[in-house]
Amino acid sequence: MPKAVLNGSDLAWMMTATALVLLMTPALGFFYGGMAGHKNVLNTMLMSMTTLGFSLVAWALVGYSLAFSAGNALLGDLRWVMLNGVNLAPGQALSPTIAPVIYMAFQATFAVITTALVSGGIVGRMSFRAYLAFITLWIVCVYAPIAHWVWGGGWLGSLGALDFAGGTVVHVNAGVAALVAALVVGNRKDYGRQAFVPGNVPFVLLGAALLWFGWFGFNGGSAAASNGLAALAFTNTFLAPAGTMVVWALLDLRRVGKVTAIGAASAIVVGLVVITPASGFVPPIWGLVMGGLGALPSYFAMQWRARLPVDESLDVFAGHAVGGATGAILTGVFAVKAWNTVQNGLIAGNAAQVLTQALAVAGAAAYSALGTFVLLKVIGLVLPLQAGRAEQASGMDITQHGEEAYATGEGAVLVLPEVGAEPRLETVRAQA
Amino acid sequence: MPKAVLNGSDLAWMMTATALVLLMTPALGFFYGGMAGHKNVLNTMLMSMTTLGFSLVAWALVGYSLAFSAGNALLGDLRWVMLNGVNLAPGQALSPTIAPVIYMAFQATFAVITTALVSGGIVGRMSFRAYLAFITLWIVCVYAPIAHWVWGGGWLGSLGALDFAGGTVVHVNAGVAALVAALVVGNRKDYGRQAFVPGNVPFVLLGAALLWFGWFGFNGGSAAASNGLAALAFTNTFLAPAGTMVVWALLDLRRVGKVTAIGAASAIVVGLVVITPASGFVPPIWGLVMGGLGALPSYFAMQWRARLPVDESLDVFAGHAVGGATGAILTGVFAVKAWNTVQNGLIAGNAAQVLTQALAVAGAAAYSALGTFVLLKVIGLVLPLQAGRAEQASGMDITQHGEEAYATGEGAVLVLPEVGAEPRLETVRAQA
Amino acid sequence: MPKAVLNGSDLAWMMTATALVLLMTPALGFFYGGMAGHKNVLNTMLMSMTTLGFSLVAWALVGYSLAFSAGNALLGDLRWVMLNGVNLAPGQALSPTIAPVIYMAFQATFAVITTALVSGGIVGRMSFRAYLAFITLWIVCVYAPIAHWVWGGGWLGSLGALDFAGGTVVHVNAGVAALVAALVVGNRKDYGRQAFVPGNVPFVLLGAALLWFGWFGFNGGSAAASNGLAALAFTNTFLAPAGTMVVWALLDLRRVGKVTAIGAASAIVVGLVVITPASGFVPPIWGLVMGGLGALPSYFAMQWRARLPVDESLDVFAGHAVGGATGAILTGVFAVKAWNTVQNGLIAGNAAQVLTQALAVAGAAAYSALGTFVLLKVIGLVLPLQAGRAEQASGMDITQHGEEAYATGEGAVLVLPEVGAEPRLETVRAQA
Amino acid sequence: MKLIIAIIRPERVNEVLEALYRAEVRGLSLSRVQGHGGELEHTETYRGTTVKIGLTEKVRFEIGVSDHFVEPTIRAIMLAARTGEVGDGKIFVLPVDKIYRIRTGEQDSAAVTPVMVS
Amino acid sequence: MKLIIAIIRPERVNEVLEALYRAEVRGLSLSRVQGHGGELEHTETYRGTTVKIGLTEKVRFEIGVSDHFVEPTIRAIMLAARTGEVGDGKIFVLPVDKIYRIRTGEQDSAAVTPVMVS
Amino acid sequence: MKLIIAIIRPERVNEVLEALYRAEVRGLSLSRVQGHGGELEHTETYRGTTVKIGLTEKVRFEIGVSDHFVEPTIRAIMLAARTGEVGDGKIFVLPVDKIYRIRTGEQDSAAVTPVMVS
Numbered sequence A, B, C: 001m002p003k004a005v006l007n008g009s010d011l012a013w014m015m016t017a018t019a020l021v022l023l024m025t026p027a028l029g030f031f032y033g034g035m036a037g038h039k040n041v042l043n044t045m046l047m048s049m050t051t052l053g054f055s056l057v058a059w060a061l062v063g064y065s066l067a068f069s070a071g072n073a074l075l076g077d078l079r080w081v082m083l084n085g086v087n088l089a090p091g092q093a094l095s096p097t098i099a100p101v102i103y104m105a106f107q108a109t110f111a112v113i114t115t116a117l118v119s120g121g122i123v124g125r126m127s128f129r130a131y132l133a134f135i136t137l138w139i140v141c142v143y144a145p146i147a148h149w150v151w152g153g154g155w156l157g158s159l160g161a162l163d164f165a166g167g168t169v170v171h172v173n174a175g176v177a178a179l180v181a182a183l184v185v186g187n188r189k190d191y192g193r194q195a196f197v198p199g200n201v202p203f204v205l206l207g208a209a210l211l212w213f214g215w216f217g218f219n220g221g222s223a224a225a226s227n228g229l230a231a232l233a234f235t236n237t238f239l240a241p242a243g244t245m246v247v248w249a250l251l252d253l254r255r256v257g258k259v260t261a262i263g264a265a266s267a268i269v270v271g272l273v274v275i276t277p278a279s280g281f282v283p284p285i286w287g288l289v290m291g292g293l294g295a296l297p298s299y300f301a302m303q304w305r306a307r308l309p310v311d312e313s314l315d316v317f318a319g320h321a322v323g324g325a326t327g328a329i330l331t332g333v334f335a336v337k338a339w340n341t342v343q344n345g346l347i348a349g350n351a352a353q354v355l356t357q358a359l360a361v362a363g364a365a366a367y368s369a370l371g372t373f374v375l376l377k378v379i380g381l382v383l384p385l386q387a388g389r390a391e392q393a394s395g396m397d398i399t400q401h402g403e404e405a406y407a408t409g410e411g412a413v414l415v416l417p418e419v420g421a422e423p424r425l426e427t428v429r430a431q432a
Numbered sequence D, E, F: 001m002k003l004i005i006a007i008i009r010p011e012r013v014n015e016v017l018e019a020l021y022r023a024e025v026r027g028l029s030l031s032r033v034q035g036h037g038g039e040l041e042h043t044e045t046y047r048g049t050t051v052k053i054g055l056t057e058k059v060r061f062e063i064g065v066s067d068h069f070v071e072p073t074i075r076a077i078m079l080a081a082r083t084g085e086v087g088d089g090k091i092f093v094l095p096v097d098k099i100y101r102i103r104t105g106e107q108d109s110a111a112v113t114p115v116m117v118s
């Protein structure tokens, strides 16, 4: 075997892609935070932002090795724990032409955003300490195994399941986990008695725009090189959300007579979710069609979810689990070997692929549901999962974080930082 | 002819550039949306966002072929309709070293943002259904022909007009179309009776910043490769807006004694517009000078526009048509063959180039005006172009989209999604 | 010597990196602007934005040559003044494989953001004219010499000080200058009598997210190529802030029982600052550890600063000077030659490096303090440095810029642009 | 005629609106205010700075009623806004000299009697 | 002396300000409120959720006037704020015991008489 | 009982809150308003458009007090809010018929007497 050489183009693209995907997690914070009410906006944004700390560290130290080292069909081994052996020398199986550190970082961004996606299921109520414990463990216990099954040499990959950039690993997984989390943590105290209206819709649009931008790295980078496969994945990522937006807008026009901003933002995300597993497998014209078709299941799932008594109000299940499953199945329909050099799907004559795809979805969903359930129950033994009624009523920003998103400063009085110290200013008023 | 090979560096840069330019359209939504009043912010943002659906699909299916396939001097042919033949094999004339799908996507981002730019001319009043029809058709009927004339092998390119990244194709075109649209759609009902003050200036700054960021892809990517030409275009894109901002700030200081945020944001955009046609043709020091000079026509055009009775309040004409024409003409002045290997301009001894440039501006402007006018008149036969007085007074966000940008949720009562269904909550109050 | 050839991969990465770093300056505007009160948000944002005009032009015309041309141990010469000789031909010592124009642009982004960082020390009070004079001169008189000392062939570089991407040149320098500026310009008039609460915390998070995103270009681009060194710097930039965020959150939990959004945003920035000098010198696992350790000095410096009577309220000193010094020293501790091919640090047996690092910090800090002090005193002879009490009370947005960040438009009446002209509308009310 | 001003908790707004609706009170205006009373102050921490927030978010109702509507309106608000915790708020009843309906020029009681559309 | 409270449509604010200016009413304060009256409610749709918005944006004027200014002030508001559509709003006239100008300590009518600067 | 309405400068809010606290006035509500009076108007410029902003930001206090608290309350506000420049604002004292404390149903003076917790 010739000595592997670091390819500058591949590295340049993969560094760019990694930076792009990192940006998706704060972008998700804005997407979710803008939909939260104005008393929970920081809490919602912090749920995304803190995965970039707690989950990322857990991934770097443990998760990466469990997911991507050889191990067995169910889990990797511990050879890369503590970043041991993750160095600059190219030649690794999954990313032969770039530095292994960059592949670790690239995969970390996937793991982190998947974890952050789950937070959409429990906005406005989860105790933040319990949340931090949850995201630190979930990335290792739930995400890493599923990633191993599909990409790390595990059983789903061996079965021939196609998942280019994470339809099942990322989206089915996160969507199912969000629903389970919503059920285990429980509804907001005033759920069903209060209409939750988005507090900052421009932030939702900003989040969606930055997600799309970052997703070029997500899908395009999943080729692990700057080559034709990357170009294909990139182009599908470009076309599919456009198709979804058109179909979604027409559905909205038919149903309520109006194109909506939340609808446009949702459509972009759903289109991206749907194309994710397919992006490196289907020709661009099918990518565009998949985007359009993919609008339907998620759109109607959102209508239907709104009538359920479960407080999964940001629709992570409808958007990501339904969208991810749709994309995974349609990958089995539209894959064309002439484009992807790997496998044909149904329309190119390989009907069996659809079943393989469905199996992968089911496997990932089952483990995600189980793992999330057990994990939350265990954490719930140690820490209360839900904040109290009064804390929710006052808003999670003030009660969990001691901050307000938008403050004018009236009636705010400075006090000295140390506990027990005398107030610095005479204007400090005692407690009535 | 040797078989074309995909160049990884060129591809990496062009994928990056395409992602960057895609981001410009939502960025424009924030730039425009922040200048709109607080009752029209979502409507204004959606005008940009929806071009990423409707216009993009129209471009992929039809527009690209009409613009970039050989055809004749006026229009391309239909060979690439429905993305037929747009594949991964390098060797295309305009982008020999990268996958054709990426060149299609790159050019799509140009077409889309040009369309979105036009929306600045009709903020706060256009019926949204008519708008969707307009942007779907405009990209095919107006943008595609002009792009073909200059870049696709049409008559303006053959005449030797220099337009590196779209001074005439994008900016003169969009600016003229916005003015015509403002005239055909008509003024807002309370225009001239009401002062329209920007509702969210930080969004304007955010939009301008992201536009600049994206514009590196716009101009730098117009080399279709990662080479010296790209580096030149990139550097000019870096320097020119700085020059514009300095001159603009000094003009503002002289006129009103104050540097303004809207001024700084406008200056960035105008500087970028001015340098766009020149970016790959002029040496960096001239790029900086062009940025500074380019401030003047647009600055004074904005002063003058404010006294006209036409409601083109976001100054797309003053910024883009005037700025684009300035840039196109100055390209004919400052081009230096030693840097661009193509052509000299006036100061390097080729005075005739200035005339060629002026001709290209005039040709694009004339067709843009005519095409936009006819298109809107035709749409106006089928759909009302302008929303009613009461709808405008209540704000386009609520009346066109059924949403509010920033809501606190007071008095919001949940009802069941199905038409005719019983309200779910007892708190639903009947209509008095 | 073989003729230098332009390397497409290196160029692609460096153009990407330059665009990323440019974005950091507006990002800083949001980071700072969100922390400012709601009456000073535009003023604070404009302080960052205008460095992209005034400072950038000064850098391109003069500063670059002074910093990066050979000159002597203290300062470069004038050979590249007015961009003379800054062309497309590769082969320059510091960036052998890319076009010199891109290296100039890349370095310009560093100089500009360093200048913008200083503005954090004087928010809410500095007269804007004096500020513009300050940033135009500071980049030339203070930044350029220090950059020359470390990177341009000056005495600190010759001594063997390690500063991969600007721990001393950028962060110690900016942090010290901000503190000096706060002292020379003086406190806000109501400092200590009024609690300043952040007016828009989501903007702080947005700023921090975009800073992290851009910082990949900052550190990764400091390799001036797409190679293993870039990959190492990139990966450390990825890991360190995660470590900082975890430690910071735990400190916040211990002190106030709550994880805060301002804390998370601050931690990201501090982590990035700390890793900046080390990013190309230390193995990733040490990068992660450095991020965690680096939280401590800045965290406690912020606690301590809050009790001082100096109005350096955005904590540029605690974040950047303390963080930059921490990073510089720790670089001397954790550097490993096997990874960086340059030098070992303390733990790899080269204890002396720590001293060299400390010397570089001290040298940069001393010159920065002196230069900033003299410069402001000189400007203060010509222009008042601080706006008046009434102007500060009304807010700097209205008094310095004649704009409001968020306006509803009530009571706003249109008048004609020309001075002395008759009001256009009858609704203009005369002055009571 | 009276003008009833009620300061209540934001989280009780929908309950109060509903109670007023049942009490057949159709016209009202409301706005966000910040209140100080016996509520516990909370602190916010921004880096090294601790800030005591002495004001709590409240919603202020303003309802013009004819005399025989005063009692039912107050009763409706009292019941719907009460949680029993400190901070439930206050009601003020102010005398009013005159009320006009801008649309029609109707005055006093007629001005606050809802038009029966349906 | 009276305190005149007027709830009007946001889009009529500038007209009302102008009319008050012509009526020589110089001092006033205004704020945004949300109102409920006979207006049609509108619905907003967020994904699968439909929300009925029962409140409409209004602007509230508060004007302290001496007695002989009551009539002209009301007339000015009535004319400038009226569109004839449901939702034009209400005016309340409240008795006032005392008015002070904070700057000078002047009381009652003197407190609301504009200082003639120019 | 009276309802005291005071319109003051935003930058004096903390001083007024402190003065009221010293005057043992514990309950109050405040909100942002925009005022017009004798203040200088300022202009804003957006590109070619110049806009005259005739309204200034103010803060409105609303304080229900029993009769013997009227004087101290007014004195406290007057002193703390005064700068001597045009635009310091106004105080209105309105008669009140009735006050209720929502939490307990207490009425009138009892309703505005702070509960002594500590």
Ligand SMILES: Nc1ncnc2c1ncn2[C@@H]1O[C@H](COP(=O)(O)OP(=O)(O)O)[C@@H](O)[C@H]1O
Pocket: D007, D034, D035, D036, D037, D038, D039, D056, D058, D085, D086, D087, D088, D089, D090, F026, F027, F028, F029, F062, F063, F064, F065, F101, F102, F103, F112, F115
């Ligand atoms: N005297 C008052 N005048 C105006 N508003 C008041 C007054 N007292 C209380 N409020 C308002 O009522 C709110 C709750 O009052 P508080 O005295 O804390 O509760 P409670 O009535 O339960 O004792 C305060 O936040 C304030 O908005």
Ligand SMILES: Nc1ncnc2c1ncn2[C@@H]1O[C@H](COP(=O)(O)OP(=O)(O)O)[C@@H](O)[C@H]1O
Pocket: D026, D027, D028, D029, D062, D063, D064, D065, D101, D102, D103, D112, D115, E007, E034, E035, E036, E037, E038, E039, E056, E058, E085, E086, E087, E088, E089, E090
């Ligand atoms: N009784 C009332 N008390 C206080 N505000 C009222 C009252 N009735 C109406 N309003 C205010 O006036 C606005 C318009 O009132 P509405 O009754 O719908 O219109 P109209 O007076 O044209 O019949 C409402 O949105 C509300 O803000």
Ligand SMILES: Nc1ncnc2c1ncn2[C@@H]1O[C@H](COP(=O)(O)OP(=O)(O)O)[C@@H](O)[C@H]1O
Pocket: E026, E027, E028, E029, E062, E063, E064, E065, E101, E102, E103, E112, E115, F007, F034, F035, F036, F037, F038, F039, F056, F058, F085, F086, F087, F088, F089, F090
């Ligand atoms: N008659 C009035 N009714 C209601 N508010 C008033 C009245 N006059 C003044 N104000 C409020 O007081 C503020 C300052 O008043 P102004 O007359 O300018 O100052 P001064 O009392 O110092 O002469 C105004 O901005 C407005 O908010």
